[in-house]
Amino acid sequence: MSTPAVEITGLVKRYGSTTAVDGLDLRMERGRLLALLGPNGAGKTTTVEICEGFLKADKGEVRVLGLDPVREGASLRPRIGVMPQGGGAYPGVRASEMLSLVAACAASPLDPAWLLDVLGLSSVRRTPFKRLSGGQQQRLSLACAIVGRPELVFLDEPTAGMDPAARRVVWDLLGALRADGVSVLLTTHLMEEAEALADDVVIVDHGRVIASGSPADLTSEETGQLRFKARSRLDTELLAAALPEGYLVRELSPGSYEIEGHVSPQVVSAVTAWCAQQGVLAEELHVGRRGLEEVFLELTGRELRS
Numbered sequence: 096m097s098t099p100a101v102e103i104t105g106l107v108k109r110y111g112s113t114t115a116v117d118g119l120d121l122r123m124e125r126g127r128l129l130a131l132l133g134p135n136g137a138g139k140t141t142t143v144e145i146c147e148g149f150l151k152a153d154k155g156e157v158r159v160l161g162l163d164p165v166r167e168g169a170s171l172r173p174r175i176g177v178m179p180q181g182g183g184a185y186p187g188v189r190a191s192e193m194l195s196l197v198a199a200c201a202a203s204p205l206d207p208a209w210l211l212d213v214l215g216l217s218s219v220r221r222t223p224f225k226r227l228s229g230g231q232q233q234r235l236s237l238a239c240a241i242v243g244r245p246e247l248v249f250l251d252e253p254t255a256g257m258d259p260a261a262r263r264v265v266w267d268l269l270g271a272l273r274a275d276g277v278s279v280l281l282t283t284h285l286m287e288e289a290e291a292l293a294d295d296v297v298i299v300d301h302g303r304v305i306a307s308g309s310p311a312d313l314t315s316e317e318t319g320q321l322r323f324k325a326r327s328r329l330d331t332e333l334l335a336a337a338l339p340e341g342y343l344v345r346e347l348s349p350g351s352y353e354i355e356g357h358v359s360p361q362v363v364s365a366v367t368a369w370c371a372q373q374g375v376l377a378e379e380l381h382v383g384r385r386g387l388e389e390v391f392l393e394l395t396g397r398e399l400r401s
């Protein structure tokens with residue numbers, strides 16, 4: 096079996112009296128896309144920067160592609176791509192020059208012109224970095240991170256500040272990278288992004304992992320909702336009595352009902368049977384699971400950053 100893309104054990108990093116990372120464990124297999132989620136200040140960027148070799152850990156073991164990012168940084172750097180938070184470039188350099196410069200450092204780079212085109216940046220290729228919009232700067236930074244055909248890319252909030260069309264372009268590109276077997280570790284505040292892209296999600300808070308699994312694993316907890324429409328003012332107490340104990344039945348607005356609890360096939364059948372007994376047809380029946388955002392908020396007890 097190949098070494099994992101990233102393996103972190105007992106990672107600790109302190110800044111003075113602040114413990115940014117507090118005994119974090121994480122394992123990411125090759126060829127996966129892992130999304131690191133967590134509230135502001137949870138320790139995501141610190142963790143990623145330690146993996147990239149930019150910061151030194153105070154305690155713990157970190158291996159990236161089997162290498163120590165600090166001691167073996169020189170061997171590791173050509174094999175990874177890095178997109179730091181907020182991009183980062185010489186303000187006066189033109190978009191295409193910057194990408195070509197980075198490409199020139201790689202043994203077998205992608206064609207910079209093609210990459211600019213894929214990321215919708217061809218029309219601004221002669222524009223200095225400082226005059227690009229925030230979203231364009233982000234896309235250029237992403238291009239720089241992947242132009243060298245890395246085996247593993249670290250992307251710190253890659254789509255922050257992008258409009259929905261640009262975000263879609265980036266998502267497509269990340270999907271293509273993953274299909275090519277590239278390992279991707281990204282941080283994000285967008286639950287939709289994690290749900291759409293990630294094979295694995297790791298939620299951190301206060302510098303520790305508080306939950307991990309696939310998006311489906313994390314959202315397939317017992318609680319779900321069944322919604323349906325019927326005539327208004329059905330007797331919700333009577334409906335609740337027809338279900339096993341513990342289900343909450345509410346009329347959200349006239350004629351619009353919600354049942355909260357574990358929605359099994361038996362529950363769906365009991366609801367429709369009960370409606371039939373009342374001589375009403377349950378329409379627009381919808382079974383929903385909790386989204387990643389709800390799970391996240393419940394676990395961290397905090398609002399997301401917008």
Ligand SMILES: Nc1ncnc2c1ncn2[C@@H]1O[C@H](COP(=O)(O)OP(=O)(O)OP(=O)(O)O)[C@@H](O)[C@H]1O
Nearest residue numbers: 110113114115133134135136137138139140141142
């Ligand atoms: N250079 C630094 N000096 C002092 N404290 C720092 C430094 N960098 C980060 N911290 C602190 O370490 C903690 C973790 O910060 P980090 O940037 O890793 O969190 P994050 O999860 O990436 O947050 P965000 O979602 O806001 O980017 C925070 O309390 C932060 O204030």
